[in-house]
Amino acid sequence: xxxxxxxxxxxxxxxxxxxxxxxxxxxxxxxxxxxxxxxxxxxxxxxxxxxxxxxxxxxxxxxxxxxxxxxxxxxxxxxxxxxxxxxxxxxxxxxxxxxxxxxxxxxxxxxxxxxxxxxxxxxxxxxxxxxxxxxxxxxxxxxxxxxxxxxxxxxxxxxxxxxxxxxxxxxxxxxxxxxxxxxxxxxxxxxxxxxxxxxxxxxxxxxxxxxxxxxxxxxxxxxxxxxxxxxxxxxxxxxxxxxxxxxxxxxxxxxxxxxxxxxxxxxxxxxxxxxxxxxxxxxxxxxxxxxxxxxxxxxxxxxxxxxxxxxxxxxxxxxxxxxxxxxxxxxxxxxxxxxxxxxxxxxxxxxxxxxxxxxxxxxxxxxxxxxxxxxxxxxxxxxxxxxxxxxxxxxxxxxxxxxxxxxxxxxxxxxxxxxxxxxxxxxxxxxxxxxxxxxxxxxxxxxxxxxxxxxxxxxxxxxxxxxxxxxxxxxxxxxxxxxxxxxxxxxxxxxxxxxxxxxxxxxxxxxxxxxxxxxx
Numbered sequence: 001x002x003x004x005x006x007x008x009x010x011x012x013x014x015x016x017x018x019x020x021x022x023x024x025x026x027x028x029x030x031x032x033x034x035x036x037x038x039x040x041x042x043x044x045x046x047x048x049x050x051x052x053x054x055x056x057x058x059x060x061x062x063x064x065x066x067x068x069x070x071x072x073x074x075x076x077x078x079x080x081x082x083x084x085x086x087x088x089x090x091x092x093x094x095x096x097x098x099x100x101x102x103x104x105x106x107x108x109x110x111x112x113x114x115x116x117x118x119x120x121x122x123x124x125x126x127x128x129x130x131x132x133x134x135x136x137x138x139x140x141x142x143x144x145x146x147x148x149x150x151x152x153x154x155x156x157x158x159x160x161x162x163x164x165x166x167x168x169x170x171x172x173x174x175x176x177x178x179x180x181x182x183x184x185x186x187x188x189x190x191x192x193x194x195x196x197x198x199x200x201x202x203x204x205x206x207x208x209x210x211x212x213x214x215x216x217x218x219x220x221x222x223x224x225x226x227x228x229x230x231x232x233x234x235x236x237x238x239x240x241x242x243x244x245x246x247x248x249x250x251x252x253x254x255x256x257x258x259x260x261x262x263x264x265x266x267x268x269x270x271x272x273x274x275x276x277x278x279x280x281x282x283x284x285x286x287x288x289x290x291x292x293x294x295x296x297x298x299x300x301x302x303x304x305x306x307x308x309x310x311x312x313x314x315x316x317x318x319x320x321x322x323x324x325x326x327x328x329x330x331x332x333x334x335x336x337x338x339x340x341x342x343x344x345x346x347x348x349x350x351x352x353x354x355x356x357x358x359x360x361x362x363x364x365x366x367x368x369x370x371x372x373x374x375x376x377x378x379x380x381x382x383x384x385x386x387x388x389x390x391x392x393x394x395x396x397x398x399x400x401x402x403x404x405x406x407x408x409x410x411x412x413x414x415x416x417x418x419x420x421x422x423x424x425x426x427x428x429x430x431x432x433x434x435x436x437x438x439x440x441x442x443x444x445x446x447x448x449x450x451x452x453x454x455x456x457x458x459x460x461x462x463x464x465x466x467x468x469x470x471x472x473x474x475x476x477x478x479x480x481x482x483x484x485x486x487x488x489x490x491x492x493x494x495x496x497x498x499x500x501x502x503x504x505x506x507x508x509x510x511x512x513x514x515x516x517x518x519x520x
Contacts, residue, residue, distance in 0.1 A: 019101060020101070020135075021100060021101040021102070021103050021106075021153075022135035022136065022137050022153065022155055023137065024121070024125070024137045024360075024363075025363070026137070027137070027138050027139060027140060027150075027363070027364065027367065028059060028060065028139050028140070029059070029060070029139070029140045029141075029142060030057060030058075030059055030089075030106070030108075030139050030140070030141050030142065031057065031058040031059070031142040031145070032055045032056070032057055032067075032069060032089075032141070032142065032143050032144070033055060033056045033057075033058070033144055033145075034053070034054075034055045034069075034143070034144055035054075035055075035056075036053065039053065039055070039144075043069070043070060043071050043085075044071070046070055046071070047070075047071050047073075050070055051070060052068030052069055052070045052090055052093045052094075053068070053069055053070070054066045054067070054068065054069075054093075054094055055067055055069045057089065057091075057100070059100060064091060064095075064098060064100065065095060066093075066094040066095050067089055067090065067091050067093065067094070067095070067098070068089065068090035068091075068093025068094060069087060069088070069089055069090075070087070070088050070090075071085050071086065071087060071088075072085075072086035072087055072088040072107060072108065072109070073086055081110075081373075081375060083148070083373045084110045084148070084149060084373040084374060084375055085110060086107075086108055086109050086110045086112070086151075087107075087108040087141070087151075088105065088106070088107055088108070089105070089106040089108070090104065090105055090106075091103070091104045091105070091106070092104045102160060103155070103156070103158075103160050104158070104160075105156040105158055106153065106156075107153065107154050107155075107156055108139065108141060108151040108152070108153060109151060109152035109153070109154060109288060110151065110152075110375060111150075111151075111152055111288065111374070111375065111376075112288060112375060113288060113289045113293045113294075113391070113399070113401065114288055114289070114293065114384075114401065115375075115376035115377075115380035115381055115383075115384040115389060115391060115401055116357070116361065116381060116384045116385055116404060117138070117150065117152065117360075117361070117364060117368060117381065118357050118360045118361065118385075118404070119287065119288055119289070119290050119291055119293065119404075120136055120152050120154060120287050120288045120290070121136045121137060121138070121152060121360060122353065122356060122357065122360065123256055123258070123287040123290045123291075124136040124154065124284075124287060125356075126252075126256075126343075126347050127252055127284055127287075129347075130248055130252065130339075130342075130343065131245055131248045131249060131252070131284075132161075132164075132165040132166075132245075132281060132283050133283065133284050134154050134155035134156070134157060134161060134283075134284075134285070135154075135155040136152060136153060136154040136155060137152075137153050138150055138151065138152060138153060138363070138364050138367070139151050139153045140367055147370065147371070147372075148373060149367075149368075149370075149371030149372070149373045149374055150364055150367040150368050150371050150374070152288070157173070157175075157207075157270045157272075157283055157285060158173075158207075161283075162272060166272065166274045166276065166281075167274065167276035167277070167467075167468070168274055168275045168276040170211070170275055171208070171211070171272060171273040171274050171275045172206065172208050172211055172213060172214045172215075172217055172218070172272075172273045173206075173207045173208040173270060173271075173272045173273075174204045174205065174206055174207065174218060174270060174271050174272075175204065175205040175207050175270055175285075176188040176189070176190075176203075176204055176262070176267055176268075176269050176270060176271060177204075177205060177267045177268065178202060178203055178267065179201070179202050179203075179204075179205050185202045185203060186199075186200075186202075186203045187203065187266040187267075187316045188203045188204060188266055188267045189262055189266045189316055189317055189318065189319070190221070190222050190225055190226070190271075190318055190319060191222070191226070191315070191316055191318060192222055192223060192225075192226035192227060192318075193222075195219060195223070196219075197215035197216055197218070197219050198215075200215065200218060200219065200222075201215075204218065207270075213273075217273045217280075218271070218273075218280075220240055221237075221240040221241050221271075221273075221279070221280050224236050224237040224239070224240040224241070225237045225240070225241055225318050225319075225322060226318050226322065230322065230325050230327035230328055231327055231328075231329075233322060233323070233325075233327075233328050233332070234328060234329065234331050234332065235471060237322075238279075238470055238471055239278075239279060239470050239471065240279050240280065241279055241280045241281075242277075242279055242280065242281045242470075243323060243331075243332075244331070244335065245281050245282065246281075246282055246319050246323060247323060247332075247335055247336045247339050248339050249262070249269075249282040249283075249284065249319070250262065250263060250319050250320055250323075250336070251308075251336055251339045251340040251343060252284070252343060253284065254306065254308055254310060254340070255308075255340060255343050255344060255348055255411075255415075256287070256290040256291060257290065257291060257292040257303050257304075257306050257407075257411070258284075258287050258289065258290040258291075258294070259289070259292075259294040259295075259296065259303075259306075260286065260289045260294035261284070261286070261287070262282070262317070262319065263310060263311060263317065263320065264294070264296075264310075264311070265294065266316060266317075268285050268286040269282055269283060269284055269285050270282070270283040270285055271283070276467070276468045277467060277468045277470055278468065278470065279470050282319070291402055291404055291407050291408070292304065292402040292407055293399075293401055293402060295399060295400060295402075300388055300400055300402055300407070301410075303402065303407075304402075304407060304410040304411045304414060305410075305411070305414045306411075308337070308340055308415065308418070308420065309324060312324050323336065324336055330459075330461075330511065330513055330517070330519060331511070333517075334513060334517050334518075334519040335511070335519060337420045337421070337518075337519065338425070338511075338518075338519040338520055340420075340421075341420070341421050341425070344412065344415055344416070344421060348408060348411070348412050348415075349408070349412060350405055350408045350409055350412075353404070353408055354405065357385060357404060361381070361382075361385070365381075368381055375391075376389075376391055376401075380401075383403075384401050384403055384404065385403065385404050385405060386403055386404070386405045386406070387403040387406065388400050388401065388402055388403045388406070389401050389403070420518075423455065423514075423516055423518050424452055424453055424454040424455040424514065424518065425452065425455075425514060425518035425519065425520050426450050426451065426452040426457060426460075426512035426513070426514060426518070426519075426520045427450070427451050427452070427520065428448050428449070428450055428510055428512060428520055429448070429449045429451075430447070430448060430449040430492070431446070431447065431448045431510070432445075432446070432447040432448075433445070433446055433447075434446075434447065434484070438500070438506075440499075440500060440501060440502035440504075441499075442499065443496050443497060443498050443499050444496070444497040444500070444506070445483075445484045445494055445495075445496055445497075446462055446477075446494070446495045446496070446497065446508065446510070447484070447485060447492060447493065447494050448460075448477070448492075448493055448510055448512075449491050449492055449493075450477075450479075450491060450493050450512050451491055452512075452514055455514040455515065455516060455518065456514060456515045457512065457513075457514060457515075458513045458514055458515045458517075459476070459512070459513055460476070460477035460479075460493045460495075460510070460511070460512045461474055461475065461476060461477060461495075461510070461511045461512070462474075462475040462476075462477050462495030462496075462497070462508060462509075462510055463475075463508060463509050463510075463511065464497045464506055464507065464508040465506070465507055465508075466500075466504055466505065466506060467505060467507055472508075472509075475495045475496060475497070476495070477493040477494060477495035477510070478493060478494060478495075479491065479492060479493045479494075483495070483496065484496075495510075
């Protein structure tokens, strides 16, 4: 994780409050009232065009007039159930500036392919601790005074989301999903097609207002990612795309076996161009089929044992094949496995996930019980936590929903048996910044105790930058008694960030590796 040398603490992901629409402990009632007698028919007819019809919305006694409502998703009618449809509510579709607790777009997911109702909320909750990812919680939906059931409420990747995570929310935002289907449409995985921006319009959807740089910034980034030499990829492409964040993104999708995403089905994510740094970041989206529920012909055992480098070498996945190539140096493949191992060791453990799933299910159990339109039975709501179940309905007919506990346990066991996750790697502790607070009158000394048992330490590195500069300067850390690091050979390493001006901001991180390439 990058650390900032600042006189004050900056929180990029604000904590939820009682008035946060996505407060996980609050289940709100959203009551939609349609004046049209044929409102359901209208919604169904608008499915493919994704156009909205008007309804009034009441939330906690407050009336919001003329919000836009449509079915969410544009799949054929045969895919979806008769009533428990996913919905999208656009607060300002007909009334300019209207919002709900600061948000103008509400997504209501029907927990498709997830009898437990927990996959999406839990996955986003974990991802937000490591990268930009949406908030998500639960709501109760009422349509013309009829209880339509409990819904998952994931945050839209829009301006409000960008305000939480980025210095500047005015940049170009693209949804990486084909705008259409059929042969000849390139995958939405940042694959190079040509220098003509129009050749990317069917694979990516511009979701932000035009800025004058739209599409060209995307083409430039894809060009840098795909067409330069691997040996200089980190400096060449790193000026256009946050490569380290891309490693976190792909590692998380792989660990959670979220195959209906970049790493397999080649869609279901966003990229955002931050004008402050002048480069892109990937953003996960649509994770309801995480924990192996996008099987597509794979057995449960195969899903549990999906390789951490799945699709490496495939030309359609440059974030995997390019960044994980050993020619990119220690900040590529080694960093990927370091990030993956952090996620595996701290998050992917039933001792951690099990109690959280219990909390989430206890929170919504009564509402799920009362939900007469839910896609799966109450028995499956409970059973699918500890065992696989066969689910029907729509495209999920006859498909397996992987039991959460056996999936987590067996995947963890498989991964920890691989050399990349079982070999010794360095530990970093006792990290200090001196002077504290930093001073404009002296360089900054960064100290860390670095140790490794059962292997040889190869190098310890300090990386720092002055944002919005995108590239980091690399400094070697020493344990020689000559760099403010105590006695030579005592395990305390020191690295120096040069003298900075009083207004400077510095971001930094440490990297230590063994001779086998195991990295922290």
